Each structure stands twice: as C-alpha cells, then as structure tokens.
Amino acid sequence: MSVQEDNKxxxxxxxxxxxxxxxxxxxxxxxxxxxxxxxxxxxxxVVGLAAAVALAVGLGVALSRSQTQVPEHVERVRxxxxxxAEAVPAAEAEDSFAVQFVSTGERPQRVMMARIxxxxxxxxxxxxxxxxxxxxxxxxxxxMAGSVSAVDGGAALAVxxx
Amino acid sequence: xxxxxxxxxxxxxxxxxxxxxxxxxxxxxxxxIRLAWALTGNRELAADLAQETFVEAFVRIxxxxxxxxxxxxxxxxxxxxxxxTYCRPPAMPVLESSHRRTPQRELMGKELRTAVxxxxxxxxxxxxxxxALAMEGGLTSAEAGKLVGCSPxxxxxxxxxxxxxxxxxxxxxxxx
Numbered sequence: 001m002s003v004q005e006d007n008k009x010x011x012x013x014x015x016x017x018x019x020x021x022x023x024x025x026x027x028x029x030x031x032x033x034x035x036x037x038x039x040x041x042x043x044x045x046v047v048g049l050a051a052a053v054a055l056a057v058g059l060g061v062a063l064s065r066s067q068t069q070v071p072e073h074v075e076r077v078r079x080x081x082x083x084x085a086e087a088v089p090a091a092e093a094e095d096s097f098a099v100q101f102v103s104t105g106e107r108p109q110r111v112m113m114a115r116i117x118x119x120x121x122x123x124x125x126x127x128x129x130x131x132x133x134x135x136x137x138x139x140x141x142x143x144m145a146g147s148v149s150a151v152d153g154g155a156a157l158a159v160x161x162x
Numbered sequence: 163x164x165x166x167x168x169x170x171x172x173x174x175x176x177x178x179x180x181x182x183x184x185x186x187x188x189x190x191x192x193x194x195i196r197l198a199w200a201l202t203g204n205r206e207l208a209a210d211l212a213q214e215t216f217v218e219a220f221v222r223i224x225x226x227x228x229x230x231x232x233x234x235x236x237x238x239x240x241x242x243x244x245x246x247t248y249c250r251p252p253a254m255p256v257l258e259s260s261h262r263r264t265p266q267r268e269l270m271g272k273e274l275r276t277a278v279x280x281x282x283x284x285x286x287x288x289x290x291x292x293x294a295l296a297m298e299g300g301l302t303s304a305e306a307g308k309l310v311g312c313s314p315x316x317x318x319x320x321x322x323x324x325x326x327x328x329x330x331x332x333x334x335x336x337x338x
Contacts, residue, residue: 005329006325008336009325009328009329009332009336010296010297012278012332012335012336013200013278013282013293013297013328014297015274016274016275016278016279017196017199017200017297018195018196018199018205018208018209019192020191020192020195020196021191021192021195021209021212022209025187025191025209025212025213026183026184026187026188026191027184028213029183029187029213029216029217029220030180030183030184030187032213032217033183033216033217033220033221034180036217036221037178037220037221
C-alpha cells in the first residue's frame with residue numbers, strides 16, 4: 001500500500017473522529033474524581049479499623065493465652081471484626097472524623113479510629129476504662145505515640161499513624 | 163504572567179487541586195476522546211472511557227513519578243480501560259447530541275460517520291489499538307509496541323492489517 005493511500009485513509013478517519021468533549025465534561029470529571037476520592041478515604045478508614053480490630057483481638061488472644069486464661073469476652077470481640085456496617089461516623093467534618101466499634105459481653109471493649117490534623121489514631125481499650133476517651137482523642141495534638149499494654153487479661157492498643 | 167508548564171499543574175493536582183484537574187482535563191480531553199473512539203469505534207463509550215481515564219488518573223496521580231509525562235500516562239490508562247470494555251455487550255445506540263456542530267460536521271454526514279464507526283468497531287482489538295496509537299501520533303513503533311505488549315515488528319504488521327481492512331470496508335467513501 002502506498003503512503004498516499006495511507007494518508008487518504010488517515011485523513012478520512014480524522015474527519016470522522018469526534019470533535020471533542022461535550023460541554024461540562026471537565027466539571028463532570030472533577031465531580032466524579034471528588035466522589036471517588038471520598039469513597040476511597042472512607043474505605044481506607046473501614047479497612048484500617050478492621051485491621052485495628054483484628055490486631056487488638058490478636059493481641060488479646062496472645063496476652064490471654066500467655067496468662068493461661070482465655071477470657072470469654074475475647075471471643076465476643078472477635079465477632080465484630082471487620083464489620084463495616086457498624087462503623088459510625090461521629091463527626092461531620094471531613095478532616096476530623098471518628099468511628100468506633102463497641103463490643104458486648106461481660107468485659108466489653110471498644111476500638112476507635114480518629115483522624116486529627118492528618119493523623120490517624122487507632123485505639124482499643126476495655127469500655128470501663130475509657131468512657132470519654134473518644135472525646136479526649138479528638139482534643140489531642142497531631143502526634144501520638146503508639147503503645148500496647150496488657151489490661152486485665154485483655155489488650156490495650158493506642159497507635160498514631162502519620 | 164508567566165506561562166506554567168504542565169508539570170507544575172501535575173504537582174498541584176497531586177495535592178488535590180481541582181483547578182489543576184480542570185486545567186489538565188481541558189488540555190487533554192479532546193485528544194483523549196479521539197483516542198478512546200479509535201480504540202472502540204463508539205462515540206458514547208469513548209466519552210465515558212475518557213472520563214473514567216481522567217478520574218483514575220487523578221485518584222492515582224501520586225503514583226506518577228515523572229510529572230512531565232502526564233499525557234503519556236493518560237494514554238496508557240485509556241488503552242487499559244478500553245481493554246476492559248472489549249468483553250462488554252455493545253452499548254445501546256444513543257441519539258447524537260447536537261453540541262459543537264460545525265458546517266464541516268454537517269457536510270460530513272451521519273452516514274459516513276456511522277460507516278467509519280462500524281468499520282473501526284469491527285476490527286479485532288489488537289488492530290484497533292494499533293490504529294488508534296498511529297492516529298494519536300508521536301510514538302515510534304517500538305514505543306507503541308511496548309504500550310500494547312508486542313514487538314515493533316508485530317505492531318507494524320497489526321497497523322498494516324488494520325489499515326488494509328479499513329481501506330476495504332471504507333472503499334466507497336475513499337473513492338469520493
């Protein structure tokens with residue numbers, strides 16, 4: 001085939017090609033991007049929360065076994081692992097939100113995640129030791145040291161991720 | 163006011179600047195829609211693909227290492243996005259919108275546009291890809307081949323076959 005024939009075909013294809021984007025195309029892209037990014041943020045919160053729950057439960061099991069006592073509540077906590085439907089946004093502001101899981105049982109535990117000035121804070125404690133800890137977390141500065149400790153046969157976990 | 167280069171908009175886009183997104187969309191939208199059309203032979207699907215490509219690019223823009231390569235990155239994303247559509251059932255025909263209608267467009271005639279769309283859509287995906295990248299221009303055979311996952315020689319063969327098939331299917335229009 002000659003170059004001339006190729007050029008003729010290319011010219012026809014260029015003529016038939018769409019002229020360009022419809023009006024408002026850029027805005028629809030921006031809106032869709034905004035929505036997708038928001039969705040990804042929420043998914044990452046739920047995934048992080050699920051990971052925190054799994055970690056807390058794992059620590060609880062490990063610590064409990066090390067003390068030759070397996071508390072009944074550990075199994076109950078495990079039942080709330082990775083249950084996104086139970087994640088309840090506790091604040092409306094996009095950059096300062098908190099979610100929490102609350103388990104039930106004789107020795108209930110609570111796992112929370114909060115984002116403060118770009119810092120993600122995950123915390124898991126027995127309920128009876130931290131009634132107002134969520135509110136305290138929201139008042140904390142951006143940085144928070146991570147710590148894990150045994151609490152009455154269970155586990156206490158506080159982590160700051162930047 | 164100094165003219166900003168595209169890389170600086172990409173830097174802003176990485177911080178989530180919607181103005182930067184708008185600028186980058188405006189700079190690439192027409193080219194991307196034409197490329198998506200050549201990859202599918204479907205005008206409506208092309209617009210959707212272009213939008214999906216921009217969204218995916220902005221959501222993942224932190225992964226773009228070379229801020230000056232945004233256009234090439236879009237091309238890679240749209241080729242992959244088009245491949246995901248190859249297994250979908252054909253879209254329902256949609257009435258053509260009347261925006262941006264020009265005298266030349268009027269003269270072009272719906273019949274010819276439909277014939278070209280159908281001819282492109284009838285090609286095997288590997289030939290459509292070769293044709294689309296050739297229409298896009300600016301790529302060597304080696305670069306285009308790498309993008310679609312074949313050797314430069316194989317890319318040239320695919321392009322030759324694509325053009326040969328289109329020439330046959332559009333012979334009536336080419337003689338006009």
